[in-house]
Amino acid sequence: MTSKPPFDGEVMRLGDIAKVSAGNVAPKKSAFCDSGKPFVRAGSLSGLLAGGSVQSLERIDDKTAERLGFRLFPAGTVVFAKSGMSCLKGYVYTLPEECYVVSHLACVTPSADLSKYLEHYFNYNRPNRLIENPSFPSIKLSQIEDIQIRLPEKSIRDKQVGRLEAVIDLVDICKDAESRFDDLVKSRFVEMFGTLEHPRYTIVELQDICAYIVDCPHETPKYDGMLEYPAIRTSELVGTTIDWSSMKYVSEEEYQRRTRRLIPQPGDIVYAREGTYGSAAILPDGYRFCLGQRTMLFRADASVCLPQYLLFAITSPDVKGQADLLNVGSTVPHVNVKDAKRFRIPLPSLALQREFADFATRVDKLRVEAQVQKEKLQTLYDSLAQDYFAI
Structure with a gap:
């Protein structure tokens, strides 16, 4: 059994190696402009971390910022x-x-050579661990300043950051592969079946090839009691897959109440119908799902349509375009069941649908392999970070 090498460095107070401060009070909308420097809000963090860019954020010009007394935070500041x-x-x-x-x-604004080190430190030691009362979540600046951090000499820090960055780069490659697999299947769909503008097969309405089209109950699920049954919501529908990381569960009583119209079964498709509408996923075997908020369910008529074909038909650019036209001028983007029933899609033979489904299945296996590799890499990152940052 190998032992962990001794730590060669100092344990430092964060406030002694970085400036810890708060941001600026949000200005009125009139203060923003088309040029200037980006203004980062708390609500924009999830989008930025998901691959978004500061280029899409609201902006403030320097003269307005100076008049408002705003402080500009430099690149490398951890927020x-x-x-x-x-x-x-x-x-x-x-x-x-x-x-x-x-x-x-x-x-948290450190010197330039500490920026990446502190970024990885907080990615591992999440700042929410400092919250004392989850009912009123807050972290004092003094708590952040008093954080004790292991600080090895620069050459060792650089090697540690280099290893962590290498792992993150590989994780990003896996994430990129996952999204590209979805694009690959969608492009194959168009290649095989054409578009509404250039159809190759009979165009039908969605209601003609579904055994059921069912809306969710228009009320928030009750997440109390013995939580056993997944209540799938729009937040779990990512592209054409299910993101289990945010899944919530309901009790037997709530499950029965939410499945009175129809009990979801494996092979059914759940569709996001409000907000970021248009994502969908096939329900897998082994679970008893109910519909969460802002979703609807499609069950393919097996005599004319396969679930995998239907999934990519309703998430195709053609169907998204039909939904977009219905939402021109809408303040709350959504799709009604009545509108969904009228979505127009091509209907090829079952033999061609099976050919497409076989292709989608092979690609999905590659997607799963990429997910497995991503999880292994994340475990490796956590193991290295624990060695570097745990006191």
Whole structure:
């Protein structure tokens, strides 16, 4: 059995190696402009971490910022929520360029050579661990300043950061592969079946090829009691897959109440019908699902349509375009069951649908392999981070 090598360095107080401060009070909408520097809000962190860019954020010009007394935070500043519900999630983001930052965010500005080290430190030691009362989540700046951090000499830090960055790069490659697999299947769908503008097969309405089209109960599920049954919501529908990381569960009583219209079964398709509408996924075997908020369920008529074909038909650009037209001028983007029933899609033979389904299944196996590799890499990252940052 090998022992962990002794730590060669110092344990430092964060406030002694970085400036810890709060961001700026959010200005009125009139203060924003088309140019200037980005303004980062707490609510934008999840989007930025999911691959978004500061280029899409609201902006403030320097003259307005100076008049409002705003402080500009340099690239390399590590930011995270210090109050509010975003605080519970523990999102950590490092500014890639100079930004103004909302006051709900804590800003940790180290010297340049410590920026990446602290970014990985907080990615491992999430700041939400400092929350004392989850009912009123908040973190004091003094708590952040008093964090004790292992600080090896620079050459060792650089090697540690290099290893962690290498693992993250591989994780990103796996994430990119996952999204590209979905694009591959969608492009194959168009290649085989054409589009509404250039149809190759008879165009039918969705109601003609579904045995059931069912809306969810229009009320929030009760998440209390013995929680056993997954209540799938729009947040779990990512592209054409199910994201289990945010899944919530309901009791037997709530499950029975939410499945009175129809009991979901494996092979049914759940569709996001409000907000970020258009994502969908096939329900897998081994679970007893019910519909959460803002979803609807499609069950293919097996005599004319296969579930895998139907999944990519309803998530195709053609169907998304039909939904977009229904939402022109809408303040709350959504799809009604009545509208969904009228969605127009091509209907090839079952033999061609099976050919497409076989292709989608092979691609899905590759997607699962990428997910497995991503999870293994994340475990490796956590193991290295524990060695480097645990005191």
